[in-house]
Amino acid sequence: MSLITLTTDFGYADWFVGSMKGVIANINPKASIIDITHGIPAGDIRAGGFALMAACRFFPPKTIHVAVVDPGVGTKRAAIAVETGRFVFVGPDNGLLSWALRDESIKRIHRLENRKFFLPELSNTFHGRDLFAPVAAHLSRRIKLTELGPKQSNLIRLPWPERRRFKDAIEGEVLYIDHFGNAITNISSTDLADSDSAKLNVRVNTHIISGLSRSYQDGSTDAPLAIISSSGFLEIAINGASAAAELGLQIGTPVRVSTAMK
Amino acid sequence: MSLITLTTDFGYADWFVGSMKGVIANINPKASIIDITHGIPAGDIRAGGFALMAACRFFPPKTIHVAVVDPGVGTKRAAIAVETGRFVFVGPDNGLLSWALRDESIKRIHRLENRKFFLPELSNTFHGRDLFAPVAAHLSRRIKLTELGPKQSNLIRLPWPERRRFKDAIEGEVLYIDHFGNAITNISSTDLADSDSAKLNVRVNTHIISGLSRSYQDGSTDAPLAIISSSGFLEIAINGASAAAELGLQIGTPVRVSTAMK
């Protein structure tokens, strides 16, 4: 229980992430710290939640996952730690943790209120450094969640954009666009498990993609393709180019899959 | 004394930072390395100095802080190590370290001239890799500063832009703009300690901000706000947007605070 991950929108230009790591090293020099990403768009709780969900399960049991995308920092929004069967999650109670928790069995949720585990001076603008980092460092030294503050029975859930199922089709939307310009949707591989992947049609904006590709180089260059992404969701991509830019895809763009039974 | 931090303008696109870490690992495999940031704008000594100042104090005692923003690399500018009551700072003697040292008690300054502690081949363009990284790694193995080269009595100081105090006002300027677009000024929380924070007026360009906010969400969306930043200075921000972009703020933009006694 000495591995801590960080997922934030603090970027790479400033000293914010470095300060968090300094605080952790000060409290537990033996903690290992791994960055999931600090490139979440400013204040984008959905993107942060998706990144945390996609990455967290690849870490060892007992990993402490700290996520800070926190537009409400300094307000009355709660700060929480959530212990699950595998991990501990630490962050603001603003929905950021909730998508990662869809796959977890929650054991307990505690509010972070015991100032003994904060930095002595708590700013109103940087709880990543003053609150979440020190709490995570103390957790990595095996304090118990019960010491952190009162128990809470639930947490704020970010709505998961549900796909709609029709007789011969599934309608979903673009959930995340990665830095390659690949557009990841909310339609999962499980949703498509019973369909014939060669006979699928994917419609997005005015484009129709026929069949699921097995790899990015499966299709011709420049042609949009549909593929099961490494996060387990249907993804729209173009070999060697940005599908988002070429096809005008944004978060929320509708995606319709016409299915045909195997 | 085996924690080394790095603050540079080497960016994230190339292999420069990785090479520095390889050099350190080669000399002291047990050293821990933490990035403060490598996103300092190219050659911007002030931005690098501000980042180092803002972050360094959150690290454990004995941390070795290496900073390399070094437009004069390969010229006769000196390279130095500075031991203070808490830390060791390593970098070019071009002002980069001086803002961080404002809060430190300097014990000794030594020039880095003993080539025994450099890489065998010293390039003229990358002292981060060939000089500063190996020196820091050797320091983390507890060699003494006296072994590095001759003592130096002082270092080059970057002028600190002083704010001007009037009877009912303080005039300062924008010192740093972070990746959220928040503009940090040289007016400190101490400067404002005796004023009534609700009755302050902050004027920047043509905008007037009334009162200090307690959090970014204190005001309405889209309205500029003034807040004490996590680095202890007055900051101009906009909830959910870039104050720098919206208000046309740049490094050096004047900021005037009209104060009213408590």
Add this chain to the structure above:
Amino acid sequence: MSLITLTTDFGYADWFVGSMKGVIANINPKASIIDITHGIPAGDIRAGGFALMAACRFFPPKTIHVAVVDPGVGTKRAAIAVETGRFVFVGPDNGLLSWALRDESIKRIHRLENRKFFLPELSNTFHGRDLFAPVAAHLSRRIKLTELGPKQSNLIRLPWPERRRFKDAIEGEVLYIDHFGNAITNISSTDLADSDSAKLNVRVNTHIISGLSRSYQDGSTDAPLAIISSSGFLEIAINGASAAAELGLQIGTPVRVSTAMK
């Protein structure tokens, strides 16, 4: 043999690099991981190959260098591990490793086919996480290359753009442009060893640069200069500005050096 480096085009915006590190930590919690860079342009095998070549030799013996710029992921392109006198290299067999291997004595090459060392579920789009990271982690626990899969006698070589030598001139081209806008060519310091560096003329596009500079500040601001870069190649730079932007340099732009014997 517990240090692993990573060189990829996965960027900093998403969770991809973090996932790879989680996989490694899961298999070998004691492995140290150092990022060479994740900022390689998407799919740019040459840029990735150059970065790996420039950085790898600064790492300790036995370092495991993992590189993933892999547009052919999920196709029949092979994945390989290459043991040399100093290091182990792991990556797709698409030329990416070949420039780094120009300076190495290759002992053996094995294809990565033993699924025992992959993640249980192998995606078709993210072998960095599912194949290369776990293989590297197992290698850091000292499994032998022979366990990974069948031996292979050679690997795919990226053509090295050869410079042409004339009686009084050398013609080469721009190989890499770094984030400062410095343009690194394929003309090495060895190529110029017999020439008088003060009497060289470098012609690039319509610009002529007279003599080699010793440092970036050697010339006047705004004037293009030629210098031996820290990677050992002739570099075109401008003090305090981007030579690539100012001079219109791109990968492949021809560079001609008129030499004069010492």
